[in-house]
Amino acid sequence: MNKQNITKLKLFLMGLESRFSENCNIFKGIYVNYIAGLKEFKGSGVYEEGKIKYNFNGKTELMEINKLFSTISEEAEIYDSLTVLYRERGNDIVITADNKNVKMTTTEVKEEEVTQPINKSFNSYANHIGETSTLLNRDYYIKVGKADSLLKEIGIMTKEGKIKNDRIRKYNQIDHYVELLEGVLDQLPKNQTINILDCGCGKSYLTFVLNYYLTEIKKRKCFFIGLDRSEQVIEASRKMASNLGYRNMEFKALDIKEYTPDKKIHVVISLHACDTATDMALALGIRVDSDVIIAVPCCHRELLNQYSYEPFKGILKHGIFKARMADVLTDGMRSMMLEAKGYEVSTVEYISPLETPKNLMIRAIKTSEERPELMEDYIDLMAKLNVYPALYSFLNQW
Template identity: 75%
Template sequence: MNKQSINKLSLFLTGLKSRFLENQNIFKGIYITFAAGLKDFKGVGSFENGKIKYNISGKTELLDFDGVVEKILKDAEKYEALSIIYKERGTDVIITADNKNVKTTTTEAKDEPSLEDNNKSYSAKAIHNLGETSTLLNRDYYIKVGKADALLKEIGIMSKEGKIKNDKIRKYNQIDHYVELLEGVLEKLPQNQVINILDCGCGKSYLTFVLNYYLTEVKKRKCHFIGLDYSEGVIEASKKMAANLGYRNMEFHAMDIHDYTPDKKIHVVISLHACDTATDMAIALGIRVESDVIIAVPCCHRELLNQYSYEPFKGILKHGILKARMADAITDGMRSMLLEAKGYEVSVVEYISPLETPKNLMIRALKVKDENPDAMDEYINLMSSLNVYPSLYAFVNQVY
């Protein structure tokens, strides 16, 4: 290639270097094809410990990005044309160059062919699972079959052949609705910085992996995920899944929520089906670190059941099942009240159908203002009226 084209190519490669240095966690690989006559010569670079493992002509070297650029430019002098595909999660940057022109385009990554027909075939088919019917819905999914296949296979929803498993259609619909419920809240987060998301009691982190995919590869947002769980087994499983997917913007720690002290600004705190007061630990942590968003899908509610009493409802609460249901409503209602007192705008919505599980509420909280003393007084007065002392109040005030 002539000197003029190589100079232009150098400028484009400088842009790739900036992309790599700015967000190397989403870099997947760089693929170079040099052309001379009818022959092609290929080079491949993959990520390894902050550098690029670059192989061409049977020789492999571990280089920084400047080293890769230097090699590409030097080799370009010997060939008539080249093409470069710089792959990120969700995005391909393509550079083509010859002696006449150098061009670059950015496209949505297409790692696998579209499986749109797969959706169509299932949407007309009823699948019976535990006596209920689950089908793929007639909707534009947020987590799309085809584009998200690697993720869906890793979390066990899709078969190796690229089909949504019959017994996982319900789960697929649930995770997609989860993203739908969070999208509007997450859109309000700061746009020009890395969003740090803390998953408390993360378990196997399936929904966090889904959220990682959506924010990174669909919304093109820079994000970092931290998963906490006291079980070393599930933490190791999450680490393995992250490695399999190449999700380097994730870290996992086997530890109690109480023992975690963040070393960076936390923008989102998530707690999904954490049992009983573990949900309160997560919400309290979010409040203390002034997280912009707190999302909780509570599980069991045992704490207030044996605490609360309300004389006007004596005739109702003598029925155990009604007292238990009232305890559920009081627990999540008081969680919402305390969040509002701490300056959060709160909405409580159904996460999934009550036919799936009665524990189907999602609490969404967005920090919009400073603490509201009047709302806090109302919360404390309610504590007195119901004769309850919720763990959330204790955790917020670090009284363990």
């Protein structure tokens, strides 16, 4: 290749170097194809501990990204043309170069081939995943085809590329989860890494889904931290992240109260944490001044045996009414505390109450400083109900 186009090639490769340096966590691989006459010579590289493990002409070497691109440019001088495919999560970047021209194109990763073609119409899509009665007539956020690797890893899809019949309901739930969070997450700061903390992460399925959506669909730079006391589930999550190539995740086996962040936390998530574990997560989110706090509470036992309210004596003598009221008071007082701490709070149904009665999602966005007058209302309600909520306790302990 001539020197003029080698210079152009180097400029494009400098752009890729900058891209890699900015967010190497989404790099998937690089593939180089040189042509000399009728012969082809192929090289390929994969990520390894911040460097690229590159194989060319039977030789494998671990290189810094700038050394790799310098090597590619030098090799290009002795060939007629080359093609460089630089793969990221969600994007393919292709550079083609010869003696006439140098071009670079960026495309979103195309949907993988599936066992049957997917038409955009609802009926064809429903037929593809094998059941029509429980599908939603909507444009899914987590699409079959593009998200196949993710859906297979979390057990929603078969190896053959079909949504499992007994997992269609779960597929709908995870997609609705993304829908409920999209507008909230769009309000987070741009042009910086969004750090998301999942408290009591368990197997982290929804966190993997959110990672996929933010990284590959929304093109946001993000990093996820999962906390859980169980070393077993933490190891399972680490293995899934490794299988998927999700390097922008780390998992720690420890109690929420033991965690001290080493970076700004933008989002705190607590999904189905049992009883006061939700309060621990909310308290942590408030303590680290998280921009967004998301909670889907599970069982509510704490206030049931604490609260009393004389005007409702005739109603609360019935156990089922007292239990349901305890649920409302628990999540209602959680929302009040978040508002007192400067958050704008909304509560929505996460999934249908036909699925589970524990179906509320609390979404809180930090919009102001603490509001003392709302804290006074909270403390006054504590006195009237004769309760001492765990969230209040945790905030005063930390």
